[in-house]
Amino acid sequence: MVKLDGDRLTLRTFIESDARSLAELMRNNKQFWATHEPMHEDEFYTEEAQFKKILESMHLLRANREYSFGIYPKGSNLLIGHISLYAIKRLPYNSGFVGYSVDEKYTRKGIATEAVNEVVKFAFNVAKLHRIEAYVSPKNFGSIKVLENANFVREGLLRELLYINGSWEDHYLYSLLRNDRWGI
Template identity: 70%
Template sequence: MVKIEGERCYLRTLVESDAKSLAELLTYNKYFWATYEPLHEEEYYTEEAQFKKILESIHLMRANREYSFGIFTKDRKYLIGHISLYAIKRLPYSSAFIGYSMDERFTRKGITSESVKLVTRFGFESVKLHRIEAYVSPKNEGSIRVLENANYTREGLLRELLYINGKWEDHYMYSMLQNEND
């Protein structure tokens, strides 16, 4: 288990006992997040499905291929979001993607920006990555602010990158290199 203490939040890799809280978080934010990511089949929002996803993420973490963190309130009582360092590739790439979602009730509090900075630092210092990338919808102004607050650089527009709820959507590509990390 990886634990990271922040000023506004506490991050730790998800474990099997988080399945119920994760399913509740996903269900509560289903339509809020659906603006920028696909809606899933109803089964996806169940505790059983999330239990399986957590088991898969633990397996991938052991193989150093993915780190899936829960974002918890500072007092560690409530799961309020999730953030992952995923699709980890070794040389010649030495890169990964970062992705995150925050409970609607906890947006605009700086918690997501702090979480991105913490996981980015973890990626460079502990996982020894050279580059971390992120995709973000041009419509998602909040997520663009998060990445820019974390000092990620917009590299360009990827046309019709993701199929979201019946429509192909463009996404910006953001990145940070190891030598650019604070």
């Protein structure tokens, strides 16, 4: 298990016993997150499906290919979001993607920004990545603000990148380089 402590948050990689709370988080935010993410079949929102997802993420963690964290208020076991450093590639790329979602009740409180900053520190200091990328819908103003507050740079528009709930959606590509963060 990997655990990261921020000022107000604790991030820790998921374990099997998190399946119930992860399924509940997914179900509770199904409609809210569907604005910018594909809707899934009903099966996806079950404890069993999330258990399988956690097992897969644990396998990828052991291979240093993905780190899937739950987001918790410091000192609490209440799951209020999730964030992943995923699709990690080693040289010649030495890069990965960050993706995150926060429970609707906890948005606009700086939680996603703090979580992204903690994962960025982990990515550069521990995983030793050179580049972190993120996709974001041009309509997702909150997520754009999160990335820009974390010093990510918008590199361009990827036309019709993702098929989301019946239509192809454009997404911005944002990135953060190790040099951007620390001038290394």
